[in-house]
Amino acid sequence: MFSSKDFISNLLGIKDPNITLDENNPFETQMIGDVEAVIYHAVLTYTLKHCPNCGFKGQIVKNRTKTSRILLPNNNPRVSYLDLKKQRFLCRKCQSTTTAKTNVVKRSRWISEQVKLSVNLEAMHNSSLKDIAERHGISASSVQRLIIEANPSIMGNQCHHLPEHLLFDETKTTGGMYSFVMMDSRQHQLLEMLPSRLTKDLKRYFGRFSLAERQRIKTIVVDLNAAYVSFIPQIFPNAEIIIDRFHLVQMPNR
Template sequence: MSTTNIIAKITEIFDTNIEFEENFFKTEIIRGIEHTIIKGKLTYIPSYCEHCGEENEAYSIVKNGNQVVDILIGQFNSKPVILRLIKQRFYCKHCKRTFMAQTSLVEKNCSISTKVKSCINIELSENVSHKHISATYSVSMATVQRVLRSNDFKTNKHWLPEVLGIDEFKSLKSVDANMSVIICDVQTGDIIDIIPDRRKRYLREYLERFSKEARSMVKYITTDMYQTYIDLGKELFPNAQIVIDKFHIVQLFTRSMQKLRINVMNDFNTRSKKYKKLKRYWKVLLKKEFNLNGVEFYKYIHYSKLTNTNEILIDLLKISDRLAAGHSLYQEFLYIIHSSDVKGFENFLDKY
C-alpha cells in the first residue's frame, strides 16, 4: 500500500488530487501547543478558469507557482493535526488572472476542514460550553460562534401544521421580560421556530410573514391563557379553533386552590395549630383525593396519634366550610381531567 493510501485511511482524506510526502508525520509547536503535521501537495489539471470560465484548451491555463496553507483536520493522540498543503496556483492566458487549486476537504479561503466544523456542530447540539468546544478542537471562540451562526435555518413561510402549538419559555435577559415564544407542530413535536419577543406587535409582525394559505391550513391552536395568543389566533388564523392547553387549566385551578388555602390560613393566629396545619400540609389539599393514603398509619407533626394523609385531609376541611367547598369543586375538576371526560367537563363549566 502506498504512503498516500495509508495517510488517506488514517486521516480520512480521500481527495485523489492530494499526494503526501514519504515522511508523513512530524510534530511542531504552534502557539505553545504541540501539533502533528502532515505534508501534502494539491495539484490537478483544471478544466476551466474560475474567473472567466474559459475552457482549458491548447494549454490556455498553465501552472504558476504554489502557496503553502495550514489546514486543521482534527485530532490524533490528543494532539491537533494540521495538513500543511502545497496548493498549486494556475494562470489563465485568456483573462490573465490566477487562481488556486481547490479541494472538498475545506471551504474556499478557510483553514478549518469541513470535518472539524461537523464535529463542532455535533458538540453544539449537546449541553457543552463554547469554551470547552474551543479547547477540545483547538479553535478560537470566534470560530465556534461562526459555526453556530452558519446553522441559521429558514422557516418555510408557505406551510403550517394542522395543530399549531404556541407557548413561551424562560429565555435570555436581553429579550422582553426574559421570555421567548416557541411555535411547534403538536402532532410531531417538531419545532417550527423560536421568536425572541412575546409582545403583541412583534408576534403579529412575525406571524403575518406566513402566507394566508399557510395560516388557513391551521385547524387548531393549542396555547395557554395569555390573551395575546388568543387574540392573534382569532385574527390571523381564520380556520383555527383556539384550544387552551389542559396543563394550564389545571395550573389555574391549582393556583386558585392555593390562594383559597392561604386566605383561610391568614384568618388564624400564626401560632395556632390550625394555621400551622394548613401551612405544613398544603400538598395534601392539592393531591387527587383518590391517591391519598387511608390504610397505613404514621407519625405526623401536629398530630399526637398515628394517622394518614386521608385523615389529615378530613381534619383540614373541618377548619373552614369555605375551604371544604372549594376543595370539593377542585377535586371534581381533577377527576374529570384524570378521566378525560369531555362531556363531564362541559357540564362542569355549565354548572359553575
C-alpha cells in the same frame, strides 16, 4: 503495503483524491504556543481543463503553489494541521491565475470541513461553547460561527426549557452582525443563539415561554448593555440582574 493514499483517506479522513501526502516529508511535530502540534504535509494538484475566468480551453499551465495551513480534527492531546500546497494555474489567454480547490476546506478558511462537522456533532450533545472550543483548539466565537453556518435555522429554535440562572451575551458573527447568545450561567451551556439583539426581536422570542416559566428565573447575568437591562423586569419579573464582573472590569477602559 500501507500507501500514502490510505493514510490520507483513512487516517486523516481526507476524501479528496487530488490530495497526496508529501512522501519525503509527510509530517513533523512542532510546538505552537504551549500546545504540541502535528503538521502533515500534502500537495493538492490536478489538471484544469478550462479557465474559470475566461472559459479558454487551451493552455492552462501549472504555475507555482500556495501553501495554506488547515486545522484538522484533534489528535488528542495534540492539535493537527495540514500544510496543503495548493496548485496555482495560469491561463495563457487572459493571464489570470486560479488556485486549486478542494472539499477539505472552504475558500479562504483555515478550519477544515471535518472540524466543522465535529464541532456541530458535539454541539448537538449540549456541550458548552468553551468546552468544544478547547477540544478543537479554536476560539469559542469560531465554534459559534461554525454552528450558525452549518445550520442557520438552528438560531432561535434550540431552547425549549429555561434554567433558573441565565446569562445573556452578544457576539459578532460573520459579516460583522451581532447575535444574541443565551447561556445557562451555572452549567456554562449554550442554550440559544438569535440572529438579532434588538429588543423587539428578543421580546418576541421570549414571548414563546409561559409567564410561569419566566417567573422561575432567579438570576440573569448581563453586560452593561442598557437594551437588555430595560426589558428584563417585564419579561422575567422575579429575576435578579447581575452585571457581569468581566464587563465591569472593562468599563473604565471604554
